[in-house]
Amino acid sequence: xxxxxxxxxxxxxxxxxxxxxxxxxxxxxxxxxxxxxxxxxxxxxxxxxxxxxxxxxxxxxxxxxxxxxxxxxxxxxxxxxxxxxxxxxxxxxxxxxxxxxxxxxxxxxxxxxxxxxxxxxxxxxxxxxxxxxxxxxxxxxxxxxxxxxxxxxxxxxxxxxxxxxxxxxxxxxxxxxxxxxxxxxxxxxxxxxxxxxxxxxxxxxxxxxxxxxxxxxxxxxxxxxxxxxxxxxxxxxxxxxxxxxxxxx
Amino acid sequence: xxxxxxxxxxxxxxxxxxxxxxxxxxxxxxxxxxxxxxxxxxxxxxxxxxxxxxxxxxxxxxxxxxxxxxxxxxxxxxxxxxxxxxxxxxxxxxxxxxxxxxxxxxxxxxxxxxxxxxxxxxxxxxxxxxxxxxxxxxxxxxxxxxxxxxxxxxxxxxxxxxxxxxxxxxxxxxxxxxxxxxxxxxxxxxxxxxxxxxxxxxxxxxxxxxxxxxxxxxxxxxxxxxxxxxxxxxxxxxxxxxxxxxxxxxxxxxxxxxxxxxxxxxxxxxxxxxxxxxxxxxxxxxxxxxxxxxxxxxxxxxxxxxxxxxxxxxxxxxxxxxxxxxxxxxxxxxxxxxxxxxxxxxxxxxxxxxxxxxxxxxxxxxxxxxxx
Ligand SMILES: Nc1ncnc2c1ncn2[C@@H]1O[C@H](COP(=O)(O)OP(=O)(O)OP(=O)(O)O)[C@@H](O)[C@H]1O
Ligand SMILES: [Mg+2]
Numbered sequence: 001x002x003x004x005x006x007x008x009x010x011x012x013x014x015x016x017x018x019x020x021x022x023x024x025x026x027x028x029x030x031x032x033x034x035x036x037x038x039x040x041x042x043x044x045x046x047x048x049x050x051x052x053x054x055x056x057x058x059x060x061x062x063x064x065x066x067x068x069x070x071x072x073x074x075x076x077x078x079x080x081x082x083x084x085x086x087x088x089x090x091x092x093x094x095x096x097x098x099x100x101x102x103x104x105x106x107x108x109x110x111x112x113x114x115x116x117x118x119x120x121x122x123x124x125x126x127x128x129x130x131x132x133x134x135x136x137x138x139x140x141x142x143x144x145x146x147x148x149x150x151x152x153x154x155x156x157x158x159x160x161x162x163x164x165x166x167x168x169x170x171x172x173x174x175x176x177x178x179x180x181x182x183x184x185x186x187x188x189x190x191x192x193x194x195x196x197x198x199x200x201x202x203x204x205x206x207x208x209x210x211x212x213x214x215x216x217x218x219x220x221x222x223x224x225x226x227x228x229x230x231x232x233x234x235x236x237x238x239x240x241x242x243x244x245x246x247x248x249x
Numbered sequence: 250x251x252x253x254x255x256x257x258x259x260x261x262x263x264x265x266x267x268x269x270x271x272x273x274x275x276x277x278x279x280x281x282x283x284x285x286x287x288x289x290x291x292x293x294x295x296x297x298x299x300x301x302x303x304x305x306x307x308x309x310x311x312x313x314x315x316x317x318x319x320x321x322x323x324x325x326x327x328x329x330x331x332x333x334x335x336x337x338x339x340x341x342x343x344x345x346x347x348x349x350x351x352x353x354x355x356x357x358x359x360x361x362x363x364x365x366x367x368x369x370x371x372x373x374x375x376x377x378x379x380x381x382x383x384x385x386x387x388x389x390x391x392x393x394x395x396x397x398x399x400x401x402x403x404x405x406x407x408x409x410x411x412x413x414x415x416x417x418x419x420x421x422x423x424x425x426x427x428x429x430x431x432x433x434x435x436x437x438x439x440x441x442x443x444x445x446x447x448x449x450x451x452x453x454x455x456x457x458x459x460x461x462x463x464x465x466x467x468x469x470x471x472x473x474x475x476x477x478x479x480x481x482x483x484x485x486x487x488x489x490x491x492x493x494x495x496x497x498x499x500x501x502x503x504x505x506x507x508x509x510x511x512x513x514x515x516x517x518x519x520x521x522x523x524x525x526x527x528x529x530x531x532x533x534x535x536x537x538x539x540x541x542x543x544x545x546x547x548x549x550x551x552x553x554x555x556x557x558x559x560x561x562x563x564x565x566x567x568x569x570x571x572x573x574x575x576x577x578x579x580x581x582x583x584x585x586x587x588x589x590x591x592x593x594x595x596x597x598x599x600x601x602x603x604x605x606x607x608x609x610x611x612x613x614x615x616x617x618x619x620x621x
Contacts, residue, residue, distance in 0.1 A: 055464055056464070057460065057463060057464055077466050077468065078466075080464060080465060080466040081466045083464075085461075085464045087457065087460060087461065087464075089457040090457060091456065091457035091458050091460060091461035092458070092461075093267070093271065093456070093458050094456065095270075095271045095274045095275065096267070096270060096271065100270065104263070104267055105465065107263045108260065108263060108462060108465040108466070108467050109465060109466065110256075110466075136274075
């Protein structure tokens with residue numbers, strides 16, 4: 001299998017009010033081209049921080065990251081052209097309409113106007129937002145915002161897609177719609193990397209799952225092998241087994 | 250920075266258009282933004298620049314004859330409007346040099362000193378022209394403007410001889426509103442830029458959208474440039490609307506060149522954009538942005554001679570004024586709009602503004618980049 005993302009010895013230390021926080025602690029792994037790669041772990045495990053570094057938003061304290069053969073420190077802008085990101089927090093312009101939000105993204109990625117209009121029409125239909133295209137997104141429900149966020153990250157047809165908790169707080173219908181999108185992108189040969197707190201979701205969608213805890217990578221394999229290795233019947237059991245039972249802050 | 254210039258400019262343009270879309274939808278923000286300076290001119294212009302009551306005037310009467318008596322009586326009893334108190338409260342003296350008189354004005358003892366020469370009666374009798382000297386406290390534009398107007402009227406009514414009024418150090422009929430308006434425009438641009446910059450950066454960070462566009466292939470430079478262009482266009486448009494409104498509504502004088510006004514405002518806006526960016530970068534959210542920007546903006550409103558000339562401010566306040574760019578923008582705007590002067594007269598202000606502009610812009614860009 002062809003490696004598309006290569007992470008070596010990745011470390012991130014935050015300084016928050018003179019306190020050192022090791023958010024990511026010497027993590028190494030690969031992501032293969034065309035797979036659905038899941039990342040799970042308790043709150044504060046470092047998932048979003050890894051995402052921020054993979055998507056060139058945050059500079060690593062140590063280690064190296066190569067995305068499609070490009071180094072994140074040296075080729076950030078080139079990497080940004082081939083990735084699409086849905087951050088953990090909604091990040092739509094509340095005072096722009098759904099269409100304007102999508103057009104802004106398309107323009108920033110230099111998508112030709114005609115192709116962009118076609119894609120916008122197609123994706124709005126796909127996530128059932130066609131009738132709301134010209135409403136300001138400030139008045140959207142959580143689910144509508146999430147569906148819009150998801151498609152605004154693919155308007156430039158990226159090779160690699162990052163979704164940080166795409167289904168948190170959504171109703172079953174919206175979750176299923178998002179799963180469908182995930183499978184569709186997978187079929188098109190795109191690499192999809194996402195985080196989730198729903199074990200069934202990881203189990204169902206992912207080719208491979210990475211389990212993080214307190215900045216460290218605890219395990220990485222396909223869901224079935226993970227279950228077998230720890231004699232568990234569900235991914236949830238594996239998760240608790242590897243990350244313990246106490247609640248994190 | 251490996252992208253070429255054309256791409257950078259195109260992306261800046263995209264960002265600028267987006268900013269305009271957003272701001273135009275913010276009616277609750279746009280309307281006050283245009284109303285604020287007009288309200289300020291109305292309230293301060295008319296509230297503070299009304300009539301003068303009981304202004305202390307010193308008449309130095311060196312006249313050896315009696316012809317000056319009638320003028321003196323008229324000044325002493327002048328009542329500007331029906332029912333109002335007397336305009337002047339007059340003190341008389343003799344043998345006071347112009348220097349000594351100026352010192353009395355400096356000390357704030359009198360708003361004006363009128364010096365009647367010793368040969369006044371003699372010359373009037375011979376129908377020769379005679380020159381009186383009027384010194385006014387030009388730091389108080391309200392009083393000095395009205396006193397000068399009054400004296401002019403008084404002497405133009407004197408029959409027979411030519412009575413000339415010599416008024417040292419005054420720019421003609423300056424009214425408070427003329428004095429106020431150019432500075433209110435500079436102040437408005439300053440406040441407006443900082444406010445909208447805060448909305449455009451701290452607000453966008455709070456919404457999470459700043460992070461979002463930083464993940465796209467847009468350089469930090471293009472984001473900054475787009476937001477800066479938006480500010481320049483917005484603030485210039487605002488200044489033009491305000492100047493026109495001031496001319497139409499209040500009959501404010503615009504003696505100078507619109508191009509120079511634009512030049513001053515563009516340079517000034519650059520600095521303000523930088524300052525707004527710097528404040529945004531160090532504040533966590535919109536609320537703290539508001540607090541910090543008030544702290545920065547409010548003193549500059551009073552310390553930079555928007556409402557009264559700097560010369561009448563206490564020393565420590567003048568020192569603050571020297572380090573606040575608004576001071577120089579005010580001066581340049583007044584020099585252009587009131588005195589109608591050209592580039593030469595505002596060159597020193599412009600140089601200082603350019604220096605401030607570069608400094609604040611660099612600081613803003615540095616803090617903005619560091620944060621990202
Ligand atoms: N900008 C920052 N400054 C300081 N500390 C940070 C920052 N970002 C993250 N952290 C810390 O790094 C650690 C990892 O956070 P991160 O957001 O990556 O966790 P996560 O796995 O995404 O958690 P969740 O499941 O709750 O989203 C946490 O302890 C967090 O407090
Ligand atoms: Mg997270």
